[in-house]
Amino acid sequence: MRIALIVVALGASFVCAPIAQAQPAEVTLGAIADMVPGTTFPASPETAPASISLPDAFAAAVRAAPIDGGREKTLFIAFRAGQPVLKAAIGGERYTASGECSHCDFPMPIPGHTHPYENPFSVQDLKLVMRYREPSLMVTTTGQIWLAVPTQRTLALTPDDVDQWLTTRFALFGNRLECPVRTPADGWASPSAMGRRVEASARVAASQLGIALYVSNPGEPLRRVAALDSDMEVLRGAGLTPDDLGVWENSLLRLMHAVGQSGPTGTVQWPQPSEAYPALDAAMALPVGGSGARRDQVSGLLNLDRIVRAAQSYWISALPTTVYTAPFADTSRRDLPFVSVQNSPDCSRILVMEGVQTFAPDSVTYSRGWARDRQSAVGITEGWSAMAPEDFPRGQVVPW
Incomplete structure (x- = not known):
């Protein structure tokens, strides 16, 4: 959760990539990794694959990584013959996945990290997905695996399209997503009210950034979660006083x-x-x-x-x-x-x-x-x- 990032400095401009190619019947993490650097990312979250398979051994290794104490780990994921392998899970600072691996010099098209609690991706996590234009994987202490996949809509964003105070806006005004409580079309993925507060902001931020969000409970593939739009003008860039x-x-x-x-x-x-x-x-x-x-x-x-x-x-x-x-x-x-x-x-x-x-x-x-x-x-x-x-x-x- 790289919490030190309060304001993300975006590049000068992004260039739209070619239209996404048709997805195969079964989509694997290896197929998602092959989409990097983005020429075959889905056109939009709505056209992203409905589900992505997870190899059992990899899922078990990732689910064993989280720790408590407010600490996070960086997950170093390699791909062999299209299959993901967790090579290392190294602890970082409190609330920061800053672990380093001196021997992990292989390409990592899908970086990963853990959260110390049960909450899903934060808005900061999703801004990094947008900034680096690469998928990101995260696992919680309750065993949920989350995946964020950028789309052509994400790649088409320019600095002028993205509020540079997006994180601050969600942090200061995300409480308005709680009241009144709105249940997404596919229900909440998080198991408690604590996690749902983060999930509500994550779903709205993913929709604004054109990112497809996936979640997997133990024994299940990654399933794409429905968008949760917001009519909060304070999150849409209106003038603030x-x-x-x-x-x-x-x-x-x-x-x-x-x-x-x-x-x-x-x-x-x-x-x-x-x-x-x-x-x-x-x-x-x-x-x-x-x-x-x-x-x-x-x-x-x-x-x-x-x-x-x-x-x-x-x-x-x-x-x-x-x-x-x-x-x-x-x-x-x-x-x-x-x-x-x-x-x-x-x-x-x-x-x-x-x-x-x-x-x-x-x-x-x-x-x-x-x-x-x-x-x-x-x-x-x-x-x-x-x-x-x-x-x-x-x-x-x-x-x-």
């Missing part, structure tokens, strides 16, 4: 701004939801240089981006509800304090909660929190009440 921010987004930005002003080390003291945040208001109102409609369209996002960058040591956009109040990168730490902004299960309330996340074994303990009605019209600092112990989420291993 502070007035577009809801209570969820405002609460999250307040936390990020507080930790971003605290420097790279030490535990952060942050204001409670009922307290004013004049410094954030000033940060959101900073003037943006340049002129013209494009400046007006992105000015709000540029200020959001400044806040996000300042909080990079504490906030991971792939885990968007969570702001750690101590830097998360130190893998020697067995626990991390956090503040989490979440929707209640029925989406009627906004929750802001303090707690501690423990790694290996993974668990979450909430200590205190505040809640207010999601639809309340009162000011951002009003309407909050203390949460009772029975109001905290149950069964999570990640604070989201």
Whole structure:
């Protein structure tokens, strides 16, 4: 999940590849690998193969790779006579698949990595698929194997077609995909609400980027999942102002701004939801240089981006509800304090909660929190009440 990538710098331009060729009756991972560098990628996600076979031995080896503790692994996949072989699975940093393999000098048309939890591809993962124009494989702790395959629609994108703040948009506004809950035509692939929050954003992002998404449960081939379109204008590139921010987004930005002003080390003291945040208001109102409609369209996002960058040591956009109040990168730490902004299960309330996340074994303990009605019209600092112990989420291993 290469979380360090908050903004992807795209190349100057992409060139459309020839029209996709007809797919064989049974599609293998070897056939997908042969599509690289893209001349025979499917024309669109809708015309991509409905299923892709998985060799049993390879699937078993990949499913044995994930680890807990917030750690990821890089999967080094070779192809022999068209068959995939897992040559190495090497651990990276916390929330980053940065493992290196000195003897893995073979071509890897399908790179891979693991996730430490059950969530599918993140938006960052899919932006890398778009950027490098190559398929990507990922496996979760629950044994699900996900595959992302770019299409001719992906290759036809230019920098002007792709919002460079796509990741930030999904991280700050993806909560709107939860409420009201919409079930995809083929159902959810993720086994829990925690995973579905990521899956909803991944399906919408894949649709915007022209990427075909596949998932395989143990004993099954990879099946293509249905697209999940979004009518969220804030994700489609509309001009953004502070007035577009809801209570969820405002609460999250307040936390990020507080930790971003605290420097790279030490535990952060942050204001409670009922307290004013004049410094954030000033940060959101900073003037943006340049002129013209494009400046007006992105000015709000540029200020959001400044806040996000300042909080990079504490906030991971792939885990968007969570702001750690101590830097998360130190893998020697067995626990991390956090503040989490979440929707209640029925989406009627906004929750802001303090707690501690423990790694290996993974668990979450909430200590205190505040809640207010999601639809309340009162000011951002009003309407909050203390949460009772029975109001905290149950069964999570990640604070989201």
